[in-house]
Structure formats: C-alpha cells, structure tokens
Amino acid sequence: MYEIWLMLNIVWELVLLHRWAVAAVLLGLALLWAAARGRSGRRTGPTFALVAAVVFPLAIVGLPMLFGSSVTEARYGPDWLLVIGSAAGAAMLAGLFAVPVARLLRTDRNAGARPHPPLSGGAAPRA
Amino acid sequence: MNPDRNAPFSRRQWLHALVAVGSASLPLISGRTLAAAQQHSARVVILGSGAGGISLANRLARALPAASITMVDRKEAHHYQPGYTLVATGIWDVAQVIDTNASLLPGGIRWVREMAREIDPESRVVTTDAGTRVPYDFLVVATGLALDYAAIPGMDVAAIGRDGVASVYNGPDGASATWRAMAQFRERGGDALMTLPATPLKCAGAPLKMTFLLADRLRQAGTLERSRVTFESALGVVFGVPRINEDVLRRWKEGGVAVEFNHRLAEIDIGRRRAVFATPEGERHERPYDFIHVVPPMRATDVIRTSPLAWREGPFAAGGWLEVDRSTLRHRRYPNVFGIGDINGTPRGKTAATVKKSAPVVEANLISTIAGREPTASFDGYTSCPMIIREGSAMLIEFDYDGRLTPSLPMIDPMQESYLAWLMKVKMLKPAYYAVLRGRV
Numbered sequence: 001m002y003e004i005w006l007m008l009n010i011v012w013e014l015v016l017l018h019r020w021a022v023a024a025v026l027l028g029l030a031l032l033w034a035a036a037r038g039r040s041g042r043r044t045g046p047t048f049a050l051v052a053a054v055v056f057p058l059a060i061v062g063l064p065m066l067f068g069s070s071v072t073e074a075r076y077g078p079d080w081l082l083v084i085g086s087a088a089g090a091a092m093l094a095g096l097f098a099v100p101v102a103r104l105l106r107t108d109r110n111a112g113a114r115p116h117p118p119l120s121g122g123a124a125p126r127a
Numbered sequence: 128m129n130p131d132r133n134a135p136f137s138r139r140q141w142l143h144a145l146v147a148v149g150s151a152s153l154p155l156i157s158g159r160t161l162a163a164a165q166q167h168s169a170r171v172v173i174l175g176s177g178a179g180g181i182s183l184a185n186r187l188a189r190a191l192p193a194a195s196i197t198m199v200d201r202k203e204a205h206h207y208q209p210g211y212t213l214v215a216t217g218i219w220d221v222a223q224v225i226d227t228n229a230s231l232l233p234g235g236i237r238w239v240r241e242m243a244r245e246i247d248p249e250s251r252v253v254t255t256d257a258g259t260r261v262p263y264d265f266l267v268v269a270t271g272l273a274l275d276y277a278a279i280p281g282m283d284v285a286a287i288g289r290d291g292v293a294s295v296y297n298g299p300d301g302a303s304a305t306w307r308a309m310a311q312f313r314e315r316g317g318d319a320l321m322t323l324p325a326t327p328l329k330c331a332g333a334p335l336k337m338t339f340l341l342a343d344r345l346r347q348a349g350t351l352e353r354s355r356v357t358f359e360s361a362l363g364v365v366f367g368v369p370r371i372n373e374d375v376l377r378r379w380k381e382g383g384v385a386v387e388f389n390h391r392l393a394e395i396d397i398g399r400r401r402a403v404f405a406t407p408e409g410e411r412h413e414r415p416y417d418f419i420h421v422v423p424p425m426r427a428t429d430v431i432r433t434s435p436l437a438w439r440e441g442p443f444a445a446g447g448w449l450e451v452d453r454s455t456l457r458h459r460r461y462p463n464v465f466g467i468g469d470i471n472g473t474p475r476g477k478t479a480a481t482v483k484k485s486a487p488v489v490e491a492n493l494i495s496t497i498a499g500r501e502p503t504a505s506f507d508g509y510t511s512c513p514m515i516i517r518e519g520s521a522m523l524i525e526f527d528y529d530g531r532l533t534p535s536l537p538m539i540d541p542m543q544e545s546y547l548a549w550l551m552k553v554k555m556l557k558p559a560y561y562a563v564l565r566g567r568v
Contacts, residue, residue, distance in 0.1 A: 003535055006559060006568045013558030064546060067554060068218060069519030073546040078538050082547045 029096055036100035043106075044099050051098035052091035059087035155491035155504040161190065163498035169194045171493070172253055172263035174243045174430070176200035176228045178208075178479050178564060179468030180269035182486040185566030188233040190494060196236040197261060199243050199253060205231055206299055207557060209479050212333050215295040215305035216340040218518065218553065224299050231564050243270070246434040248461045265463045265493060268436065268449050270428040272329055272469040272477070278424045281395040287421075290397050294421045295333055305337075308418060309344060316350030317417030318357070320402055322392040324424040325361040326446060329469050329477045332512035332524070334358075334422045335365060335375055341420070342382055343517040356384045357414075359404055361391035367475060368530040371514070374542060378516065392421065431470055436461065438472045448472030453528060455492050455502040456485060462496060465489050474528050476510030479556075483563045484509040509533060513552035516544045523548035 015022050063086050064071045074083050171187055171194050173180045180198065187196055205226040213219035232238060241255035246266070253261040274296055276282050286292045288304025291312060295302050312319065321338045328334075338358055345351035358365060358379065365386065366372040379386060390412065393405035402419055404412045425446070431437055432447025436458060443450070449466040450459050453473040458464035467489045469477040476485075485506045492502030508528025515521045524541045525533050532541045539547075562568045 002568075006562070009562035009568050010555050010558045013561045014555075017558065064519075067550055069546050069549050071546075073520045073544075073549065075520075075545055076540065076543050078536075079546045082550065 025093075032097065032100035032104075036103040039103040040106065043102065047099050047102040048095040052095040055094040056087050056091040059090035060084070063087060063090060155487055156494055160495055160498045160500055163500075164494040165191060165193060167191075167193065167497050169497050170197070170262060170264045171195070171267065172197045172199060172261055172265070173267040173269060174199050174246075174253065175269035175271055175468070175470075176202055176205070176232070177269060177271045177468060178482045178560065179271075179486065179489075180267070181205070181228065181231050181564045182482055182566055183267050183269065183467060183489060184236055185231075185233045185564065186486060186490045187493070188236055189566060190490065191497070194497075197239060197263075198232060198236055199239045199241065199255060199261060200228070201240050201242050203228060203240075207560060209330070209556060209560065211295050211299070211302040212330075212336045212340070212515065213553065214299065214302040215293070215309070215337065216344065216518075217306045217310060221299050221303040223557075224302070231561075243430045246430060246436060248435055248458075248464060251463070263463075265497060266461075266465070267489065267493065268431060268464065268466045268470055269468050270431060270470050272425050273428050273432075274423045275326075275426055276421070276423040279392055279395060279421065281397060282421060282423075283397060286397045291400055291416060291418045292395075292397055292421065293337075293418065294423070295337055296329065296423060305420070309341060312418040313341075313344045313348040313350060315417075316345055316348075316352075316354035318355050318415060319418040319420070320414055320416045321356065321358045321420045322402075322422050323358065323360040323362065323365065324422055325391060326424045326426065327443075327448070327477060328422070328425055330512070331367060331475075331477070332514050334420065336515045337420050338379070338384060339514075339516050340518065341418075342384055347518075351383070358384060358386045359390040359392065359402075359414075360386065360388050363388050368524070368526050368532070370532065370542070371524055371526075374522075375514075395419070395421070427470055427472075436464060443472030446472075453508065454505045456489050456506055457492055457496070457502055465493050474508060475526070475530070476508055476528075478510045478512065479560055479563070480511035480525070481509065483559070483568065486563065486566070507533075513548055513556065515549070515552060519549055520544045520546065521548035521552050523551060 060083060061071050071083060074080050173184055176198055184196060184198055187194060205228045207224040210219055210224040214221050214224055239255060239259060239261060241257045241259055243253050244256040245254040251263050276284050284297050287294050287297055287301050288307045291308060293305035293308040295305050319341060321334060323334050342351060342356055345354050364372045365375055389406050390404035392402060394403040400416055402414050402416055404414060426432060427437060427447035431449055436449055437447040438444040438450040449470045449472050451457060451466040451471050452459055456465055456467060467485055468482050488504045488506040491504035495502045511525040513521045513523050522541060522544050523539055525535060527533050534541050
C-alpha cells in the first residue's frame with residue numbers, strides 16, 4: 001500500500017516538474033480533438049492501430065536512449081515490464097494525436113471534391 | 128505547554144486527528160494519541176533544514192496545528208544531495224540539484240536564519256551563533272554531518288576540479304568541479320586513486336558509484352586500457368553489507384579495478400600529485416596519481432559533538448554522533464529530543480532513503496511523547512543505494528540496520544543490474560525526495 005502511495009506521489013511530482021510540457025500535450029490533444037469533432041470517424045481504429053504499431057517498436061528502442069540508457073540494459077522481468085509498458089504508453093499517446101490529425105487531413109483533402117459532412121457528427125451521407 | 132491530558136476532545140479536534148491519521152504519514156499512531164498531542168501548544172524546534180528537517184517541519188506543521196514550530200538554519204539553498212554523483216560524472220547539470228528552502232518549508236512556522244551554536248538540554252534552550260536564544264519543549268536534531276577535509280593534511284577543497292583532485296561530497300560546486308577533473312582525466316587516462324575513509328559515511332555507496340562511473344567514462348573514451356584505477360579502502364571491505372561487498376569486488380576484479388584494503392588516506396601533496404596512505408600497522412605508502420577522488424572523514428556537526436547530546440561511549444562517541452535509540456530515534460538520555468538523518472549515531476543509513484522511512488517514525492514518536500505516551504513506532508534502519516554500475520544501468524539495493532537486503536517490491540532483485548534501477552535513480556528518486564520533503568510519504 002505504501003509503495004502504491006509513493007508511486008502516486010512520484011507521478012504527481014513528475015507532473016509538477018514537467019507541468020508545462022504536460023499542459024502543452026493535454027492542450028494539444030484537446031484542441032485537435034475539438035477541431036476534428038464531427039469529422040468522419042470511420043477510420044479511427046485503423047489509424048490509431050497503424051500509428052501505434054509504428055511508434056511502439058521505435059519507443060522500445062528510443063525511450064531507454066532518451067533516459068541515458070539502452071534497451072540492451074533491460075535484463076529481467078521488471079525491466080521488460082517497464083520498457084514495454086512505457087513504449088505502449090508512448091504508442092497510445094501517438095495514436096491519440098494521430099486520429100484527429102488524420103480526420104482533419106482527410107477532410108481537407110476532400111474539401112474540394114464534396115461538401116463537408118454535417119457538423120452535428122455522424123457518418124457522411126450515403127450516395 | 129501545560130495541557131490537561133484528561134480533557135475531553137472536541138468534535139473538531141477529533142475530526143482534525145482523523146484527517147491527519149488518514150494521511151499516509153500517520154498510520155503509526157492512534158487517533159486518540161494524535162488528538163491528545165494536538166491539544167498542546169508545544170514549542171518544537173528543528174535544527175537543520177536538510178531533508179530530515181524539512182520533512183519533519185512539513186509533517187509536524189500539518190499534524191500539530193496548535194504547536195509552535197521553529198526551524199533554525201541559515202542556509203537558503205536546498206541541495207538534492209542524492210544527485211551529486213550524477214553531477215560529478217557528467218550525467219546531470221548542476222542546476223538539477225539546487226533549490227531553495229523557502230519553497231519547501233511550510234507556511235506558519237518560524238524560521239531563524241542563524242546557525243545553532245550551543246544546546247543546553249537541561250534548560251531546553253538552543254543558542255545561535257548570533258546570540259539568539261531559542262527555548263524549546265521538544266527538539267528535533269537534523270543538522271546533518273560535517274565533512275572533515277581538514278583531517279587530511281595537504282587537502283585543499285579549493286583544489287577540487289584541478290590538478291586531478293575530485294570529491295563528490297563537497298556540495299554542488301564540488302560535484303561539478305569533480306566532473307571537470309574527471310572529464311580531463313578520461314581524455315588521457317593514467318593512475319586513478321579512489322579513497323574511502325574508516326568513519327561512518329553519508330551515502331556510503333557514492334565512492335563506489337564514482338569508481339564504477341570513472342571506469343565507464345574511461346571505457347567510453349577508449350582510455351581504460353592504459354589506465355589503472357585503484358580503490359583505496361581504509362577498511363577491510365568496500366561496503367558494509369557483505370553480499371554487496373562481494374558482488375562489487377567481483378565486478379571490479381572483472382573490470383580491472385584494483386583494491387587495497389586498510390589503506391587510509393593520511394596525506395596528500397596536490398602540487399606533486401602524490402598521496403600517502405597509512406595502514407593500521409603504522410606503515411605509510413606513497414602513491415602517485417593523475418586523478419584522485421577524495422572522500423573526507425565524516426563526523427557530527429560541532430554543535431552536537433560538543434553538546435551533552437553526543438554519545439559518550441561506544442562506537443559512535445569518537446565522531447560525536449547524536450545518542451539516539453536506534454529503534455525509536457529518541458534521545459537515550461533526553462526524552463524530549465529526537466534525531467533524524469545523517470547526525471544520528473546509528474548503524475549504516477545516512478541517505479535520503481533513510482529519511483524517507485524514518486521521518487514518519489520520528490513524527491509518530493514525537494507526537495506520542497507530546498501526548499505524554501511512550502513512543503511505539505519503530506525504525507528498522509532502512510536505507511537504499513541505487514548502485515550505478517555504468518551509465519545506463521544500476522542495482523537497486525535496499526537494506527536495514529543488520530545488513531539484510533529488504534527490497535520494497537518483491538519482484539525487485541537487488542543484485543540484478545537493471546534499466547529499471549537506472550531509471551529510478553535518474554528520473555524517479557528526485558520526485559520521491561520532494562514528496563518526502565513535503566511530508567506526504
């Protein structure tokens with residue numbers, strides 16, 4: 001129980017320490033999702049999965065390097081749990097950014113070809 | 128403070144006690160004890176604004192709103208000392224270990240920006256170097272320790288960073304200067320001497336980490352092959368926990384680090400780059416060096432060493448350490464005095480991790496004493512040492528008074544070099560340290 005409480009405190013202190021970066025990420029996500037609200041969401045799942053699948057292996061290698069180490073220093077279960085867990089987190093975050101961006105790009109590309117879907121949300125009208 | 132200990136508690140007092148007990152800091156005492164202590168307007172004086180002092184100040188300010196809490200310390204800066212090894216080996220910038228005490232101390236306490244010069248435990252008064260008299264009902268001693276560089280003839284702390292002299296312990300500037308000396312040395316390599324005194328040490332793992340990382344820096348620079356790194360221990364071991372001692376010696380043997388036991392740094396000639404080591408038999412050996420890491424002998428601060436609070440006999444008397452019971456951390460002769468951190472005359476732990484686990488014990492036992500009850504919370508001597516093996520890898524070693532390995536999480540293998548332990552050292556322990564200072568864990 002104490003260790004869980006300690007870990008929560010560490011996370012809280014990390015958030016305080018990097019509050020501007022955390023705020024920027026949250027604000028960026030909020031703005032992107034707000035901008036993409038009402039745009040076509042039919043390809044959300046594949047977009048998320050594709051980006052996450054690309055970022056995950058990169059994060060496996062890259063995150064330990066970012067922290068002055070290397071994935072080759074992962075030697076036993078808890079190390080691999082950390083490496084895989086943090087890479088999964090990075091992949092999810094990348095996916096969360098990618099989905100609204102993809103929606104916006106797709107809509108912009110199609111803007112000249114056909115009218116926007118209704119802002120109230122839902123799928124584009126069937127032909 | 129003349130409370131009526133039998134007075135009934137008001138609903139508000141009970142509520143306050145329940146909230147305080149509910150916080151993670153006070154599972155060690157009952158709500159009744161806390162409520163009783165909260166009736167007192169006790170004068171609590173804390174000597175020292177290091178990790179122990181600030182942690183206790185935050186805890187007590189929250190738990191005892193009616194108490195008068197006074198911090199006595201002139202220091203305005205707060206240094207994250209566990210980060211010194213990272214600064215001294217080029218992993219962190221020095222700015223990462225510097226903060227201010229003002230940002231860490233709780234509101235509502237009195238801060239006397241003077242240094243304690245004298246303690247009279249009979250009349251319960253602390254006198255500062257400016258002559259201010261600070262009376263107390265309860266005293267928390269958290270002065271830290273004194274680095275006795277002067278005990279090494281020829282040693283000049285101003286030389287740290289040049290002429291191959293390094294010392295991780297001499298504050299942030301000393302750590303930063305140590306990295307300058309190490310960075311110069313790694314380019315060419317040569318003879319490196321890494322010293323260890325026989326006194327109790329603040330972070331006893333630091334001299335070992337410095338040795339591991341020096342060897343790693345030489346390896347990275349391609350100069351390890353033409354270098355000779357020798358660890359000169361004044362003791363018969365390099366670390367007090369037998370399993371760790373054996374493991375480190377095995378690693379050094381494989382890595383080409385030589386070890387000489389019972390070699391105490393007795394003298395240094397910085398200009399000639401010569402160090403003299405003395406053996407228990409009285410022999411003296413002169414060693415040339417291109418790089419030397421000096422670990423100073425350590426002792427209690429003068430204010431404690433010269434006070435009636437110091438040990439009078441036993442293994443802690445020579446250094447003048449605070450005479451506390453190793454379990455309750457209460458003074459053995461003055462029951463209204465408690466100790467926390469490096470100043471305590473207890474085995475082993477002089478680390479921030481020790482403060483982390485002992486601060487709740489001191490808080491609980493002090494509150495029990497204020498409430499007129501016997502202290503019951505017990506400290507097992509927990510301490511921790513993330514032993515950096517090389518850049519990117521460490522071992523997370525936790526142990527108690529008796530040298531038993533006590534990993535906090537069952538899946539952690541203290542003997543396993545690990546990325547997780549490295550990440551904890553460089554990214555997670557500082558946030559944990561701040562949570563300790565704020566009295567939340």
